[in-house]
Amino acid sequence: MLASSASLVMTVTLFPRRPPALWVWLHVCGSLMCMDAMSSRSREDLLRVLLDTAADLTALRDVEAVLQAIVRRTRAIVGSDMAYVSLNDAGRRETYIRASEGVATAAYRTIRMPLGTGVLGQVATGLAPYQTADYLTDDTIKHLPAVDEVVRAEGVYAIMGVPLTVVGRVIGALVVAERRPRSFSAEEVDIVDSIGTHAAVALDNSMRFEATERIAEDLGRQQERSAEELAVITDVLDLDRRLMDAVMVAPEVHRILRMGRSALGCDLQLLDPEGRVVVTATEDTAAAENIPPLPSATVVPVTAAAEQLGSIVAPVVLSDHDVTLLERVAVHVTLAMLFARAQEDTELRLQSELLDDLLEGRIAARERVERRMHHWGLRPTDGLFTIAIEAPMGEARRRLQAMRTAGVRGAMIVHRDHVCILTSDPHWRASLTRLFAERNWPLRAGFGGPSTDVRAIADAHRSAELALGSLTTLGREGVIDGSELGMLGALLDLDRRGHLPRGLTAIIDPLLDYDAARGTDLAHTAFHYLETDGNIARTSQLLHVHRNTIRQRLERITTLLGAGWDASPRRLEIHLALRVRQARGDLD
Incomplete structure (x- = not known):
């Protein structure tokens, strides 16, 4: 949720009565945010800045003070030329700029436009963040000639905004803009979105409080309620x-x-x-x-x-x-x-940096890496397991949070298409099995280790990925050790890296060619026949066809591959070739 920032070691609470201190804070923050190389300490500082921003916004009760605080903090943190907040007029299906910082022209400060037009009107619909590197030349935006003239007079090129939403209700938009072409990074969008999430709640709270105070004053004044x-x-x-x-x-x-x-x-x-x-x-x-x-x-x-x-x-x-x-x-x-x-996202980001280095084998200073690992109770001398757990698209974060909540020990991140855990807990398998059973989630996981050397973690992770890939390919659930894959694991690893000679799997090409030309299923039949150790009855059950059909297919396979294809030594070669080609998806 939080992006990288520069190191900031000062916190200034935003109050209208202290503008000099505020502007010092904004200047320092805006300058530091432009740095490209950002340490984990800097990210912790950015978290502190954003939390302070949220706290300051929440503490303010005056709507105008909240609006000015939002645009000033946003502009300073992102380092943009201008920032502004719009509020929605539901009755007129429009949104209008209510507060701004860095805007030069009065016409721009008072823009009002229909929802769904321009960047501001698009963001204010509440669908998602939106940005353009060059507003006036962007044909994907629904332009209004009058608004385009205002934008041209202001000299604006790049615009990026996020919706302000509270309890499912869109109240407006938070936007930053530049007087030069610019593409805002995903991290910058996340930062503005994070500010906008807190700001929307604070703004709604202030508006409600102001409205409530106004009502209370009317009640006391008129004595009609x-x-x-x-x-x-x-x-x-x-x-x-x-x-x-x-x-x-x-x-x-x-x-x-x-x-x-x-x-x-x-x-x-x-x-x-x-x-x-x-x-x-x-x-x-x-x-x-x-x-x-x-x-x-x-x-x-x-x-x-x-x-x-x-x-x-x-x-x-x-x-x-x-x-x-x-x-x-x-x-x-x-x-x-x-x-x-x-706070959780910052913890995960620090874990992600550590695990990315370990899983990719980037270990420049072993002692320094081990010191970082101690923060999460990880010591190589205890024996470290590297676990790769299947996570369906869109579910990885939720499953990771469930594992953290359930007390699964160790460091964990979303890595590529799976959740990766590094742990020294010898009972990790029982914890995962119990959690996935309670949630009714299928458990597919591969693991490597235990490793007592941080330099071996990358190899253990590759073994875990291979094991998980085998379970996924075969459609099986469970937990398997990557080292149990043996020769097949080595072949799959070579094939994954593109180093497996073509000739080692070409032995089954006659089956694949025959199936492709006639729409038959000989390759699958041969695979399941060898997987079941030549059990025709079991093969017929797996393929849902009659045993006689299996026998007829085996005769055709013998014709294509030659007699003795299912006997040593050719049996092993054909079986491994079928396993590799299945892992590639050639048998689908």
Whole structure:
């Protein structure tokens, strides 16, 4: 979630009364962000800057102060010529610039455009971040002539923005722009998106607080509202203030839920996106797993930037007044979860840097690498296992988080198309088996090791990848040791690197050519026949055809490959050739 930044060792809280200190902070931050080489220490500093930004934004109650803080911090952190925030006008299906920093012309500062047009209108729809390196020449954008003239007068080329979303509702967009052509990196987009996620919640909170204060003032001035309505406003303000203090002191989800339970007088549960209980605030521990069916419960979503983080469930149907309180609890739970995720992402990034070096064999100083490993309790002398676990597309992060939550020990990252774990825990297999069974996930994993030398971890990882690839190719589940692949493992490794001589697998070309020309399945038949040690009955079961059909196919195979193809020594050569070609996908 967080991108790299330069090292920053100072933190200045943004308050309107201290502009000189603020501008010093912004200047230093903006200068340091332009550095290309960034250490892990710098990333930790950027995390601290972003967390401080989130804390400062959250602490502000004045809408204008929040808006100015957002654009100033964004511009400084990204190092852009300008930054601005737009708010959506739902009634007119438009978005308009409300606050800006670095914009020279009044016309640009007051741009108003329909949703779906330009970069600003496209981002404000809430679909996804969007950018262009040269706005005026970009034909993929829906242009408005009047807006193009304003952009040309301002001298803007590159524009990049992210939507501002709170509880599934798009409230506007956060945009940075340059007066020169520029393509913003994925890391820069992530940084702006991270700021935007926190800023949207803080802005929504400030707008709600300002609106609530305005209502309270009207009530006191006009004395036209009932005492009950005034009590609602008072309760919301009081709960909001206490929740904000809790988030600022210690952003813990369980603590926020307990405060919500105290205010509402009923148990609360936080569920993950799959509906599993994550945190419970209740006095009756026996009821922690009993989630009442709708409509006997009240459910409020917990979302950030259109991402569903989970939901909060109250076991009763709440009044409109209490639903409003529960929604405020959900907003602050969102903030706490975002703080936790930011810290977790930094931890994962540091692990990723270490494991990338180990898995790719980049070990310049062995002692230094081992010192970094000690941070996660990894010591080569304990014997290190390298594990490659299958992770379907889009599921890798969730499975990695589940393993961390379940207490799987060691360092772990998403590596290529799988999750990789480096651990010295001898019981890692039992932990993974139990976790995947509880989640009803198929477990496919290969491993190498244990290794007592950090320089052997790269080879252990290659063995683990080969083992995982074999399980995936054969459609089997389980955990296998890469060293058990033997000769096949060596051949697959040679083939993966393009070093396997063509002649070693050409022996089965007659079968593949025959199948391709006639639509038959002789290659699969030969493969399963040799895999089952010549068992015709088992082969017929695997291919779902009659035994006589298998016998007829074997006769045709003998005709194509010659007598004795299924006897030593040719049997081994043909079997290995079939295994290699299957791993390539030639038998599909």
